[in-house]
Amino acid sequence: MSHVLTVDLTTREVTVEDTASHSGYPTMTLEEMSAAILVPLMNADFNRTIVQRGVDLTDLACLPISTGWYGKVEENRRLIKVQCYSAKDTVNFYMRPIEGLTVLVDLDTRQVLEISDKGGSIPIPKAANTDYRYSAQKPNQVLKLLKPISIEQPNGPSFTVEDDHLVKWANWEFHLKPDARAGVIVSRAKVRDPNTGEFRDVMYKGFTSELFVPYMDPTDAWYFKTYMDAGEYGFGLQAMPLDPLNDCPRNAYYMDGVFAAADGTPYVRSNMVCVFESYAGDIAWRHTECPITGMQIREVRPKVTLVVRMAASVANYDYIIDWEFQTDGLIRVKVGLSGILMVKGTSYENVNQVSSPENLHGTLLSENVIGVIHDHYVTFHLDMDVDGSDNSFLKVNLQRVQNSPNESPRKSYLKATKTVAKTEKDAQVKLKLYDPSEFHVINPTKRTRVGNPVGYKLVPGGTAASLLDLDDPPQKRGAFTNNQIWVTSYNRSEQWAGGLLVCQSQGEDTLAVWSDRDRPIENKDIVLWYTLGFHHVPCQEDFPIMPTVSSSFDLKPVNFFESNPILRTPPNVETDLPVCVAAASA
Amino acid sequence: MSHVLTVDLTTREVTVEDTASHSGYPTMTLEEMSAAILVPLMNADFNRTIVQRGVDLTDLACLPISTGWYGKVEENRRLIKVQCYSAKDTVNFYMRPIEGLTVLVDLDTRQVLEISDKGGSIPIPKAANTDYRYSAQKPNQVLKLLKPISIEQPNGPSFTVEDDHLVKWANWEFHLKPDARAGVIVSRAKVRDPNTGEFRDVMYKGFTSELFVPYMDPTDAWYFKTYMDAGEYGFGLQAMPLDPLNDCPRNAYYMDGVFAAADGTPYVRSNMVCVFESYAGDIAWRHTECPITGMQIREVRPKVTLVVRMAASVANYDYIIDWEFQTDGLIRVKVGLSGILMVKGTSYENVNQVSSPENLHGTLLSENVIGVIHDHYVTFHLDMDVDGSDNSFLKVNLQRVQNSPNESPRKSYLKATKTVAKTEKDAQVKLKLYDPSEFHVINPTKRTRVGNPVGYKLVPGGTAASLLDLDDPPQKRGAFTNNQIWVTSYNRSEQWAGGLLVCQSQGEDTLAVWSDRDRPIENKDIVLWYTLGFHHVPCQEDFPIMPTVSSSFDLKPVNFFESNPILRTPPNVETDLPVCVAAASA
CATH class of the missing domain: 3.10.450.40 (Nuclear Transport Factor 2; Chain: A,)
Known part of the structure; x- marks a missing residue:
């Protein structure tokens, strides 16, 4: 008990x-x-x-x-x-x-x-x-593919961390906290409005609420492998110190976690989280006038972002969680999967010995090794506060409208219809490619100069959906994956999508249960939930350690700003850039 | 005629x-x-x-x-x-x-x-x-958000470009050609096998075959706006010189295009394509042993990629096309949308003046300006040659299997079923989130050591689908967007998804027509086609110039290598990294 x-x-x-x-x-x-x-x-x-x-x-x-x-x-x-x-x-x-x-x-x-x-x-x-250790590779087999490459900031970083937790960068500020269960909690994220200079609320709190990793093998030694890594193992407890220069670039700042041992003794998990500025060579916005108009215009702005990263090694698997902040107001939440597969022993040494390969429950990766098919679901708690705590959830649905022949030479076009969700059940969303919608969290009491409600939209990615039987015991416990999107009325006890007590839980305290209460959510303090999903059919490249696979979703301003908030940022010029020499010649 | x-x-x-x-x-x-x-x-x-x-x-x-x-x-x-x-x-x-x-x-x-x-x-x-020009901004409104940041390679780049076109980098080599219609053509892409040291064929030819951009307003001045930018305007013709330091990082190499003017005179489009190495601080693979096992292991490898980029400004819109090569064998094809919206004038100055906002066909972005809803479809021709020209298209479908109660405590699991497409119609794919598949191009005559057919898989992204009436004239011309994936039998005349002659075409020479011939495609020289789709409901942040929105798809090795091909690459060490000083102090 x-x-x-x-x-x-x-x-x-x-x-x-x-x-x-x-x-x-x-x-x-x-x-x-x-x-x-x-x-x-x-x-x-x-x-x-x-x-x-x-x-x-x-x-x-x-x-x-x-x-x-x-x-x-x-x-x-x-x-x-x-x-x-x-x-x-x-x-x-x-x-x-x-x-x-x-x-x-x-x-x-x-x-x-x-x-x-x-x-x-x-x-x-x-x-x-x-x-897989570098020290265990034979020297003649080492592949030195590339010369050194580095992100350099000779004038130092553009962010500060105050009171060990408050990050200020460009037009953003937010609080960062390592957490034993969630890994990293981002809270009180605010972005500065370029017109007024004021900071405006975007998100009160965001974190990895739960993971669900069901393996797809019903046999005795495998059926129960349906991990819920945050509630069972502690996603933060399993986060180890990051490797400087490899987990994060040279210009990173590191933050420690402080957790309690079983007997209550506090201990430090050093370098558990890193914060760094990233520049990949990408473009924040651009326009070149083309040969048709003949105007001599070429305006391009480089894209630099701020990344908050942790990596949890829940036994074999490594989860890399990035919160990436862009100057245009976008927050990208990215999950990377690397580490080592959970594999199954087999007497088979070659696929040609297998009469029904589909009954292997996976892929033969090497002699006697099967990589078992599994899913990963990573569910995020996103307590949005768009310009204040009371928000609404607006679906912008695109549907085909047929024209009559004398109306237009066109037979059809797409029309956007907006619906505000009144209650929680209205906001249970299964994504549909052929009935597409945008998903906005708006502040219904605040409008832009031309009258649009200010908002942030959830841009889905990693849209794999759980296909298990809804009455399957693991799926009942992982019922927070029954929909990709949910919106609930804020309740301080509803933080963990699989329930507060997850080990051997029976599923009566999940997000699905809370949402089915169908509370009103219009113009209320609401919480948005999104689940990133991956189906993983292993392949030989995943042996003996997996190249990272990533998916992400975005929280993106939609009529939040009056106009492009980075219109007035300057381009790069050569005289700003560093002068570097090779390390060996220094 | x-x-x-x-x-x-x-x-x-x-x-x-x-x-x-x-x-x-x-x-x-x-x-x-x-x-x-x-x-x-x-x-x-x-x-x-x-x-x-x-x-x-x-x-x-x-x-x-x-x-x-x-x-x-x-x-x-x-x-x-x-x-x-x-x-x-x-x-x-x-x-x-x-x-x-x-x-x-x-x-x-x-x-x-x-x-x-x-x-x-x-x-x-x-x-x-x-x-939007920097020179037109008022100095007191300029937002200098960040200190200088740069990707630095003090020992020089790790790639070479031979004969102006053959790019060699890490374990890759491929040919690069600017093209007046396609923009950039990547051909004869080969990757080196880490076990044998041999180069192996991956893709014979890949390029942007056609774009389809229907606007969603059936009225007189708008209904016909259903652009097909490659075949009508020339995607390469509209590509302007890239802006050094902003379109591409400092370490980029630039390639010119040579095209013919209307009278046949050759002319040079300088700096049309750039090639650069990118390091964003990402992780190629990692594993840390966790506190449970207590083993002191932390092995992490940084991810560095090679990007080939062009940007086409088809009048108002800017398309950024990236071909990104990873050392693990993955090719990511990314489309970025920036530039300027095509907008509609209106007498409305505020949404509160509009009785039915959904009949605006878009969003009021500023006084008297509507950003009209539209779609973007970018269709890629991907002539895969996985270890040779004759390949097959394999669907790996995941479906729920129900267990009987005495079989397992689990009620359900997912099972992978493989089907080889015999003919073109078998390979017309509409993506389905609740009936998921992987899409492999395999070489059925070549197997790995343990017997899996070698392959590359298409990993979809940007999955918006065209929802126009199939009999709508624009959709007939853009029928190559009726499915997201197609596989055709190679035919040298079938390069352009909307047909060779696209201006005012009637749709009888599209990919959809070719595919409906239903030719055999098993163990043949086949072409894979993928369409990246975007629904764009404009928002005020897109005014007066749009922050870049991107989507991508991947071509990823699947049992192509015997094991992780970058297992033996070394980690970063401090002594390899450059020594940099601020430009001003140099």
Whole structure:
């Protein structure tokens, strides 16, 4: 049973103790996870199995796998499943599964409850070619493809960080906070209006609320792999120090996280977040007059952005989360996926041995290694405050209108129809390519000079949708992915899309449940939710470590400014640029 | 009547003269366009109208607007519609339409055929705040937001350009050619296999085949605005010299285009294309071991790419086309939209004066200025040669499978089913979010070590689909947008998705017609076609010049390499990076 205690910080007393509201358990502590993976080793049956598989116990590397919830009475205690790998001859033990062996452990008592072993005949894949460390590569195989390249700012960065958390850059200011569960929280984001010089509210708070990563293999050792990385593992807890010069460019500023250990002791996660200015050679706006008019005009402005980055390594997978601020008022939220696949052992060494390759549940990546098909959903809580806290959600739907023959030589055109969502159910959105809409968060009480309501629009990207059965237990727990977009009435207890207590939750505290209350959302303090989705069918290029795949969505001003807010920014000129020499010649 | 002549370069004789095959006329020459916009000025009625509108004839700026085709007998000659603007007090005449005035001109005889004037009561919008030039901004309003920032390569670039056209960079080589119609043609792109050191074919030829830009206003002065910018205006003809330091970073290489004038005289379009290495601070791949395993591992590789860029200014609009090559084998094709909107004059000064705002066909951007809703479709010809010319098109479809209760605690999972397209109709693809697929071009005769066919996959992006009536005349001409993906059997005459002769074409020579022949495409030399789409509902931020909006799609190796091809590349180290000082202190 979970206890949710409310503490009065002044009196230092517990004012509420809630044990009845919800199923589920809190985020695992790092100490619990580290302890859980050692439990099987104290079990003689387990050790015998490992030795039978030909693995030396000292080569064992194990992972704590969240169990989900499947409605059995035995699940009414805190559970973890432990799966193990051989780390012999490689640090990339993830590629060497001891397939089919799952140990069910009581997370509180640290006892083995059950050992399931259905993979005895499956060989452990070879270690060869799995180590990804630079130091492990053979010198004659190293590919030095490129000469040095760097983003340089000889006059220093254009941003400041005040009080360790308040970032000021160009026309933006916002607060930044590392968080054990969310990773990074961006709050009180404001942008300066070029006409008035005033800062205007855009977003009260934005963060990664939950992730949902269901694997697509219903067999015994795999069906339960339906991770919810923020609520189960702590997305911030799993964020490690960033690598200067590689995770972020040379010009980055680093911020530490301060978290509590299981016993309450504070500890520092150094360099957990970086902030840097990025210039990729892109164009903020341009126009050249063309040969037709013959006017000699060429006006181009370079695009420089500010990036806030963290990277969480939830065991095998690495998630790179970027919040990118543009001077034109746009905020781009980008999720990059890299790291290492969760793979399945198999006796197959070649696809030609497989009679029905589609029953592999994935792709044969190397001899005896299957990359299992899975999805990633990353759900963002976006508490928009467009020029104030009370906003509305406006759909601008584009639909074909047919002309009658004497109306126009054209038979058809697209017309935009605007609808303000009255209640939460009006704002449950499944994206449709053939019935397209724009999605605006507007301030209905504030209009531009010519009368448009000021707003920001959500520009979707990474639009993969969950296709699991709505009654499938994982999908009930991950029901916040039933729609790509939701808008809820602000409620301080509704921060975590999968619920406050996510481990073994039963799905009664999700965003889907809150939204189905159908509260009014017109001209209210509202929260926008967006889910970035990826279907991942692995391929051999993902072995033994995956090149980054990214998707992003944008929050973009729409009639928020009276006109282009970066009209009056100057172009680059040569005399502003640095003078550089090669490091070796310095 | 168009004459298509085939010339034998050896004998210098015309071997074929074809006048009968197709409707439509060739791309307009710059000289024709420049001449056409002067024709109305020689008409007394036109000049009287202009003066009545209060515009001085010396302030007139006019544009040649392609007429499309609407099935009338009067259209059986080369036509152009001229619309004019007031350039008084601004270079941004596009924001000052003389609304409702359309002059139909014979492009060959340069005669006025018809003047349609239905906008007499509509005021010409004011010039104030429309000039976007830096020199026209008031010094006290200039926003210097940022200190200098630059991409620096003190040891020089990592690419070479041989014979003016052959680009070699990292593990890539490809040929680059400016083209009057397509803009830029990338051909014979090959990537080096890290295991064998051999170059392997990826793409024989890729280019912007056609654009389709229908505006969504059926009224007299607007219905015909359904541009096909490559075939009508020449996407390369409209590409102007790039602005060093702003269109491309400091480290860019520039390439000239050489085109023929109307009389055959060659001329040089200088700096039309740039090539540069980009580093935005992104991550090529990474993994950090997390606190659970306790292993001290942090391996991260920075992502550096090579960008080929051109920018075409087709009158008001600017299209930025990037071909971006990554060391992991991925090619990203990105289209950026900037420049200036095509706007409509109106008597409205505020939305509160409008009884049915949805009938505006757009957004009130400023007093008397409507930004009209429109779409952009950019169709790419991608003649893939994955390890040789004969390839197949494989769809990998993900579908939900329901489990029976005793099979698994899970009720459902996704399964991948592969289907090879036998004929062209099998490969007509409308993207579906709830029936997702991957789209592979594979070489069915070549397999990886573990037996997967080698391939490249098309990763869609910018998925807006045309929703016009299929029988609408513009949609018949732009029928290549009826599907987002097509695959055709290679035919040297099928290069231009809207047909060879696009001006006033009737749609009988489009990609849709070719594909409906339903030729076999399995294990053949095939061409992949992809259309990037944008719906554009303008907003005030687009006035008076638009911040760039971009979309992209990827061509990505899928079981093409045996494993991650950049596993063995080294990380950045400080001693490699340049030493820079501020320009002022140099």
